[in-house]
Amino acid sequence: DAGVIQSPRHEVTEMGQEVTLRCKPISGHDYLFWYRQTMMRGLELLIYFNNNVPIDDSGMPEDRFSAKMPNASFSTLKIQPSEPRDSAVYFCASRLTYNEQFFGPGTRLTVL
Amino acid sequence: AQRVTQPEKLLSVFKGAPVELKCNYSYSGSPELFWYVQYSRQRLQLLLRHISRESIKGFTADLNKGETSFHLKKPFAQEEDSAMYYCALGRGSTLGRLYFGRGTQLTVWP
Numbered sequence: 273d274a275g276v277i278q279s280p281r282h283e284v285t286e287m288g289q290e291v292t293l294r295c296k297p298i299s300g301h302d303y304l305f306w307y308r309q310t311m312m313r314g315l316e317l318l319i320y321f322n323n324n325v326p327i328d329d330s331g332m333p334e335d336r337f338s339a340k341m342p343n344a345s346f347s348t349l350k351i352q353p354s355e356p357r358d359s360a361v362y363f364c365a366s367r368l369t370y371n372e373q374f375f376g377p378g379t380r381l382t383v384l
Numbered sequence: 385a386q387r388v389t390q391p392e393k394l395l396s397v398f399k400g401a402p403v404e405l406k407c408n409y410s411y412s413g414s415p416e417l418f419w420y421v422q423y424s425r426q427r428l429q430l431l432l433r434h435i436s437r438e439s440i441k442g443f444t445a446d447l448n449k450g451e452t453s454f455h456l457k458k459p460f461a462q463e464e465d466s467a468m469y470y471c472a473l474g475r476g477s478t479l480g481r482l483y484f485g486r487g488t489q490l491t492v493w494p
Contacts (some may be wrong), residue, residue, distance in 0.1 A: 276427075305481065314486040315428075315470060328481060363428065373482060375420075375428040 276376035278364050284382045290352040293379045296345055297366030304338055305373070306349050307363040313328065315363075354383045386411040388473050392483035397461050398493050405456040405488045407445075407471030415472035417447055417454040418482065423467045429471070432456070441465070461492045 277296040285291055286353050305320040319329040324341045332339070334359070335339040339349040344381050351358055387410045391478040397403045409415060431440055435453060445456045446485040454471060468489050472482040 315484045317481060317484070320481050322480075330388070366427075372430050377427045 276366050276371075276374050278362075278376035278379050280379060282380045282382075284384065285354055286384050288353045289383075290350065291354045291381060291383075292350040292359075293347070293351075293362050293364075293381070295347045295364030295376060297347070297364070298374055299345065301366035301368045301374075302344075303306060303367040303369070303373075305365040305367075306340060306347070307361060307365065307375075309361045309378070310337050310359075319347070322328055339342055351381075354381075356383045359383050386415075386475060386483050388471050388485035389484050390469075390471055390488050392488045393486065394489050394491070396421050396480055396491045396493060400460050403458050403461040403465070403490065403492070405469050405471075405490065407456065409454065409471075409483075409484060411452075411473060411474045411475055413475055415447075417445070418458050418472040418474065419443070419445055419454075420470040420472060420484075421467050422470070422487075426472065440491045441480055461490075463492045463494055466490055466492045 279294045296336050302323050306318040308316045308318055316331055318331045319339045320327055321341045334353045337350045337351055361378045361380050364376040391406050419432040420428045421431040422428045432445050443456055443458045445454050448479045453455050468487050470487045471485040474482050
């Protein structure tokens with residue numbers, strides 16, 4: 273298994289543009305998590321899904337952020353419009369109920 | 385409410401010295417505790433899970449429910465141990481989400 277896959281690995285965009293981050297969880301995992309990592313705030317949970325259903329989105333910073341999981345093998349995190357303060361590394365992670373949580377390699381987002 | 389506290393943002397030791405990364409938690413139920421490690425610009429990966437009671441890469445961690453702590457220890461630090469370490473708390477029978485601490489950046493000097 274290739275593990276959790278994220279794309280793109282790096283994204284540089286200009287303020288105001290729409291950004292879409294993608295995640296493919298490990299096959300068979302029923303939980304999917306989106307995190308944001310910054311020097312100032314550390315690792316923050318943005319939203320997580322269980323069986324494709326959003327369970328807790330209280331970490332989503334504002335309405336500019338949205339996440340979807342249309343099926344068990346794909347999820348997106350969208351920022352529209354993007355702002356410089358959104359610059360961070362975004363991690364996706366997946367897990368099978370009571371087992372180890374696996375992280376993806378992350379997407380390094382830079383908003384100019 | 386559940387919370388994980390890692391009091392040290394930065395920790396530096398010399399190679400061969402003992403190292404202890406502190407983690408305290410607050411949770412009224414029965415917790416599951418984890419240590420994750422992130423080497424430079426890599427993904428986070430599980431280092432230890434308290435129920436496994438394993439020693440990974442020379443690291444151990446004991447859950448102390450009386451002190452609500454899960455400190456990570458290694459008797460002799462190596463340069464390759466330099467990384468960011470996150471303590472995490474899970475709750476309930478399914479774990480749900482994990483609650484992460486702010487992380488401790490460990491630097492081991494030669």
